[in-house]
Amino acid sequence: MSTQKLVNQVIIRNEQFIETAEQLKPELYESIVKPSSIVDIKADPEVIHGWRSEVVAPASSLADNEYQKNDSFVLDFGDHQVGYLTINIRPAGSPPDAPLKLKLTIGEMPVEMAEPFENYNGWLSSSWLQEETIFVDVLPAVISLPRRYSFRYVKFDVIDTSPKYRVVFDRVECKAVTSANLNAVEKISHQDPELQRMDEISIKTLADCMQDVFEDGPKRDRRLWLGDLRLQALANYETFRNNELVKRCLYLFAGVPDDKGKVPANVFVAPKLIADDTYLFDYSLFFAASLYDYYFATSDLETLKELWPTAYHQVDLALERLDKNNILKDSSDWWSFIDWEQGLNKQAPSQGVLIYTMKQAIRLAEELNVPERDSLKGRLDEIIEATKTHLWDKEQQFFISGSDRQVSWASQIWMVLAGVLTKEENSKLMKRLLEENPSVGIATPYMYHHLIEALIVSGEKERGIEEMKTYWGGMIQDGADTFWELYDPKNKDFSPYGSHLINSYCHAWSCTPTYLIRKFSL
Ligand code: RAM
Numbered sequence: 001m002s003t004q005k006l007v008n009q010v011i012i013r014n015e016q017f018i019e020t021a022e023q024l025k026p027e028l029y030e031s032i033v034k035p036s037s038i039v040d041i042k043a044d045p046e047v048i049h050g051w052r053s054e055v056v057a058p059a060s061s062l063a064d065n066e067y068q069k070n071d072s073f074v075l076d077f078g079d080h081q082v083g084y085l086t087i088n089i090r091p092a093g094s095p096p097d098a099p100l101k102l103k104l105t106i107g108e109m110p111v112e113m114a115e116p117f118e119n120y121n122g123w124l125s126s127s128w129l130q131e132e133t134i135f136v137d138v139l140p141a142v143i144s145l146p147r148r149y150s151f152r153y154v155k156f157d158v159i160d161t162s163p164k165y166r167v168v169f170d171r172v173e174c175k176a177v178t179s180a181n182l183n184a185v186e187k188i189s190h191q192d193p194e195l196q197r198m199d200e201i202s203i204k205t206l207a208d209c210m211q212d213v214f215e216d217g218p219k220r221d222r223r224l225w226l227g228d229l230r231l232q233a234l235a236n237y238e239t240f241r242n243n244e245l246v247k248r249c250l251y252l253f254a255g256v257p258d259d260k261g262k263v264p265a266n267v268f269v270a271p272k273l274i275a276d277d278t279y280l281f282d283y284s285l286f287f288a289a290s291l292y293d294y295y296f297a298t299s300d301l302e303t304l305k306e307l308w309p310t311a312y313h314q315v316d317l318a319l320e321r322l323d324k325n326n327i328l329k330d331s332s333d334w335w336s337f338i339d340w341e342q343g344l345n346k347q348a349p350s351q352g353v354l355i356y357t358m359k360q361a362i363r364l365a366e367e368l369n370v371p372e373r374d375s376l377k378g379r380l381d382e383i384i385e386a387t388k389t390h391l392w393d394k395e396q397q398f399f400i401s402g403s404d405r406q407v408s409w410a411s412q413i414w415m416v417l418a419g420v421l422t423k424e425e426n427s428k429l430m431k432r433l434l435e436e437n438p439s440v441g442i443a444t445p446y447m448y449h450h451l452i453e454a455l456i457v458s459g460e461k462e463r464g465i466e467e468m469k470t471y472w473g474g475m476i477q478d479g480a481d482t483f484w485e486l487y488d489p490k491n492k493d494f495s496p497y498g499s500h501l502i503n504s505y506c507h508a509w510s511c512t513p514t515y516l517i518r519k520f521s522l
Contacts, residue, residue, distance in 0.1 A: 352414025
């Protein structure tokens with residue numbers, strides 16, 4: 001073990017765990033993908049973000065065109081890609097007497113081709129927006145772009161050639177990469193074509209996020225987050241079954257706890273494994289939940305034994321946040337994630353997450369036959385009792401959260417998943433939630449996943465399918481090739497970051513319809 005000191009953080013590195021994770025580093029599958037067409041991006045107030053693409057020519061005609069200063073065109077790769085771009089360029093006309101200056105804009109959605117990145121004014125770094133300006137001194141040339149991109153469209157702006165020569169883009173291609181073995185997925189042919197399509201897009205979304213680790217989104221943050229990992233792993237068990245990758249990710253988190261044993265909300269893996277200095281109450285607990293899911297998917301007792309202390313620690317540390325009434329202390333900082341819904345109070349939903357994961361931890365402790373089982377059981381009963389006493393509002397028949405007694409969708413959903421009430425009461429609660437539609441709603445597919453699961457576990461499967469079709473089906477109608485990080489059908493420009501340009505349009509936490517469809521035979 002060694003220590004790493006950051007600003008407010010002491011990390012106790014477990015080199016043995018880190019080495020185990022290193023050994024599980026996946027091979028990447030590569031495939032060459034060529035663009036399908038040249039498209040125009042047209043303003044259209046009827047479509048999401050106000051822009052749609054329209055095919056003007058097949059991509060095979062590209063090599064017939066000569067381009068010069070101020071010319072521009074957009075290539076469409078026909079589907080979402082994650083990989084490396086190579087461009088073959090040759091000159092036409094006189095010998096090139098000046099370098100070629102070329103600007104490339106690389107995007108997942110038509111809007112990224114249409115709205116200038118210079119206008120971006122959100123609070124996340126603009127450096128996530130994918131663009132390159134390159135100067136080519138010698139032509140012909142084969143240019144391999146420096147980064148891995150996540151995209152469907154590439155816009156070429158020829159900034160300058162010279163009055164004496166033009167350029168031809170002979171060949172443009174992408175070396176697509178993923179650690180997902182596409183052949184490992186059992187094919188289904190669902191009788192409902194909408195669910196079939198949802199299953200396929202979910203799988204594509206997950207595959208594009210499966211790289212060296214389970215990334216949250218290959219455009220942004222390209223990083224391993226615990227909350228995202230939990231859902232990706234669930235979808236993975238039903239599809240690719242790359243269980244070694246889940247194991248690797250669990251060991252990465254367990255490799256960099258802080259000095260109290262807490263695992264971070266996310267980690268960086270390059271230049272070496274680094275714990276981010278963001279800690280979220282729910283995400284830390286999801287280490288235990290992810291280990292639970294992993295164990296019951298794989299029966300890998302060795303890993304359970306080795307990682308149990310880390311999992312137990314997360315629960316133990318979470319219990320420290322309870323007040324004398326056994327209710328979680330609330331605060332105005334970003335202490336728990338739950339969802340990006342503006343104004344959402346995190347107290348009750350986090351209490352739900354705590355109960356949910358305690359139950360899983362108890363089940364693991366039973367499996368291991370360790371003494372923590374009994375102490376956790378005792379605490380769980382007290383906490384459930386306290387939750388019913390202090391957070392259940394008899395009059396409103398809803399769970400309330402925070403000092404303003406907020407009634408949110410997230411609170412009801414997590415309390416249902418936690419099983420605080422009986423199945424019948426849960427079913428009533430979910431119906432009431434859908435009918436009364438409290439204004440503090442849901443902002444992300446991540447929280448929507450939990451809504452669908454809560455409907456299913458409370459016996460409202462049909463309603464779950466309906467909601468899934470409205471939400472993920474809505475994304476498909478709005479042109480999703482892969483499912484998005486954020487989607488609000490009532491406000492399609494929504495972004496918690498201040499601009500929809502920076503949203504990720506291939507985001508793993510959105511890939512769960514395949515899990516829901518396959519696991520619950522929807
Ligand atoms: C965003 C990312 C990531 C998520 C965190 C909490 O930065 O979308 O997926 O887990 O928020």
